[in-house]
Amino acid sequence: MSKIARRKFIQLSAVAVAGALASPGRRAYAQDMPKLAEDDTMAAAMKYTHDASTVDPATRANPAEVQNCANCALIQGNDGDEWRPCQIFPGKLVAAAGWCSVWAPKV
Helix, strand or coil: CCHHHHHHHHHHHHHHHHHHHHCCCCCCCHHHCCECCCCCHHHHHCCCECCHHHCCHHHCCCCCCCCCHHHECCECCCCCCCEEEECCCCCCEEECCCECCCCCECC
């Protein structure tokens, strides 16, 4: 490595450290995430709806009397929250009363 490249590396390293100390990373919270829209491409592909009661139980891959995002194994966040993160739709919130074709029972 030449002296110029080494010097440049040290300068860039110093700038990176200073930047990290000056503005530490901001934590992401669920309330910062957008709500999933039913017309979102991924949501449409997974037949997502905000209201599970509008889905005909006969059309569900895993028929059950009560299926919604709140009792799905893939939902995250706090029980009782109206909108929660889901592993299927990263970075977006789903309605706890919603449903999609990937629904899986909690164990």
